[in-house]
Amino acid sequence: MTSDAIENPASIPAKAPGGETARRRTSILVLDDEPIVCKRLKPFFQKAGYEVEAFNQPLEALARIEAKRFDVVITDLKMEGLDGLSFLGKVKSLHPDTDVILITGFATMETARQSFRKGVFDCVAKPFKLAELLDGVRRIEKERGLAS
């Protein structure tokens, strides 16, 4: 591992000692009150090379958003306690350049479309294919010049 890192500086992990990162990973926050969604999205995106944090509790996610800016936020539209649109509003007011992908139930697709005006990058309807979501994130990276 060590010798490999010396020979190939590009493989130094993002959290290299010394503060500045060699190559920053795109960061994603996932919020869905259905645990299964978090449980499956987190390893999927991690494996694809993303830095991922996943939350089932809207309030915890909110606290995290206040402490840290993420490149991409993926959130469910309908949750107990706080709906995705208010969460979206909060994210956008704190970090206008964070892109948001909304996950919606099939029935709420219309609400989701309306929220495009509020700065949602994309919507996917449950149940969705993993590849669809990855595609959305890649498009964000492309537009923001994040992709390596």
Place this chain on the structure above:
Amino acid sequence: MALPGLTNIIARLWTSLAARLRGRPPVPFSVLYKKFKGILERHNAILELIGDMGDKLGGDYIFDRQYILDSCERLGDQVFKLISDLNLLCQGKNVALFTAFERIQLRVREELAGRRVLSRTDHILPLSELTHDLADEGGNKMASLGDIKNILGFNTPDGFVITAGAYFETMTRAELRKPVAESIRALCVSEGEGLEEKSRALRQAVMDMPLPRELRQAIEHAAGQLSSGGPQLLAVRSSAWDEDSESSFAGMYETVLGVAPADILPAYRRVLASLFCEEALRYRLHHELCAEEPAMAVGVMPMVDALVSGGLYTYAPLQEQDQVMVVSAAWGLGKPIVDGTAETDTYLLRREPPHELLSADIADKTTRLVLAAGGGTRTESVPEAERAQPCLSAAQLTLLAKTAMTLEHFFKRPLDVEWAMTPQGELVVLQARPLSIRPRACAQTEDAAEAVKGVPMLISGRGVTAMGGVSSGPVHIMAEGEDLSAFPYGAILVARHSSPRFAKVMPKCRGIITDVGSATGHMATIARELRVPTLVQTGSATRTLREGQEITLDADHQVVYEGVVEALCRFELVREDVFEESWEYRTLKRVLKHISPLTLLDPKSDAFAPESCRTFHDIARYVHQRAVDKLTSLAETHQDIRERAPRRLVTRLPLGLTVIDVEGGLDAAAGEEPDERDIRCRPLKALMEGLNIAGMWETSPVAVDMGSFMSSVTRTFGAEAAHPSRMGRNLAVISREYLNLHLRLGYHFTVVDAFLGGSVNDNAIAFRFMGGVTDLTRRSRRATLVAAILERSDFLVEVKGDMVTGRIKKHPTRIMLDKMFILGCLIGYTRQLDAKLNSDAALNRHLDIFLQRITAVRETRE
């Protein structure tokens, strides 16, 4: 939606409605026909919904609890309406069908509410029938052992399980279920107050409760059989719900070894009582399992007379070496090894094939536990000469390693495997459970993404995930018709087409990649059952990948990397949650048991009745058949039909086809004897073109051997005799866009239902092919051939016995018409084929001939 009882009210309403209808002039044929078409549409919608639900198990989709609830609700609603539609068409009640519906609906709801519906009510199940599908009945541990024995095909002891159903019945009769639930609820509320006391009271209650007489007898009988009436000792093992799964309860429940058959009942009780031991109750409390009712199934197996026993961790929990597995072994029986009291040999082996031996630490083994001649076990000293001998040979170690890695790939977890070698040198797997220790390096999740940076991707973003997962190994490109028994262990199977034949090698192979194939086909279903990462429809894998090339398949991301990307494979093993073990996956799978299997197969059998419907699919099938029958009889009897009376279509081929033109299916100017030029029905026209095309209508005389001839005679006579009035009558109901064709040609029975020419979304073809001459082997070869041809023409194919169903929809009309053309060719070509399908080689030959001919025909047409 239907509340219990509501269906009865509706059924009664039907009765009165029907009574009133009888007094009225008959409903116009056009109205009934519309209803009929409505039934077909709803029938298709139902099958589509069932298919969608099945797809979600594939691993490509994210779905949640709400999806399962919604789908079940929608499906129930559609099936209910389908039955109502049939009642309208037949103008009669069908109470039995509503009852069947209600029965199934109730089961689905019970599953959704978390009250598991045991599909088997037996108190005793033999291990030879257990798989994870019966995990509710047999408990996790025994179900896993069943998978190892019955799916993966390894040696395990014989044995049986006393089911969770037996536990529930015993507890119910002893009136203990309520006290148990109350105790657990109280413990959860008070966060464990008085836990020791409650545990003691519950265990005592279980030890004191009476066992139902039939259960006692059944257990004693089964135990007696297992020990063949001799002194053979038994192992009695816990196999509780949730044990060894996401929540582990590892080692908390009791296992009683060396039990004489006569002592089986006290041992059974002891294992039952351990369900309420302090550790287990505490665990339940701290892992949010308060709402789940505990249940204990109990496995009973003979003690294996072991020359050598031991354990194996597929991932050694060591600091320095992350890539190794560790084997511990000692002479004799395994108990002292499990207890940690014996001196053991320790071997470290590499995880990757060929599982090189890295180190062997040979202990001085002075004693061993053996089976005593008169029953029981005893400790004896090991002969001087054997003490310092390694107890496993290199070949035995390799066998162990391969077996364990195959198990790990199946269970998708690092495992702790208990095993034994018999004096005959046979390896027996006694138990496999998830290792609670996670490999150290796995915490570094960035590893995986980092490790694949810069690794050449051989395939990327192409293909459809039929089963998710990651695995690595050498490529083996499977030639068409290649002998499967030579498939190399640990390779990744790469083939042009997917085939259910591959089921045979799935336990040996690490992954499957095909150029062509469907994620909903038969092979995909089996791959999911065996949890083999599978990527289909990649287009060109057989050309991109080379024989023997080491690759890593990431089916979740549709990527194939060059070389072995160990970090990626490791990442897969350390995921906190295996999708297949999630509530959502298990619940969807459970409800689908009441939804998707088709058990009503033969419309001519007596069992083809509402009472026999066990799933929603069965009901849909039954209604469809009844609706088709009804329309056929209406076409013969309805007074409206006179002006569009059934007309015999003059065809070039001897089809004996009668058509009922509902609307614009024949030229308006056509007379009493229309011919093919008068056909305006687009799907029928395209089908006829395929039938008529030169070279496709098989006319060469078929040499039928005596065996198949006799079986064909009996079969056809049997079938025809059931419907003497329709003998020799082929029927097509047509409109301009619609075709419903029932065709008996030679010995085959074909149904085509097609609607083409509306919007793309309405375009749909359903094709069913069944029956036939000759023995079952040839018929199923023919089914395989038909299925292969359909799959290559992009149909979604399902094969059940010798019935093949192919569906395709939502393609532009031009493409769909071409599919009708191909169906015409297919019907013509396979008309007499099964008598010729005397070998698998013949099957492949005919597949090639057909594909060549169709290519040629197409070129000429273009």
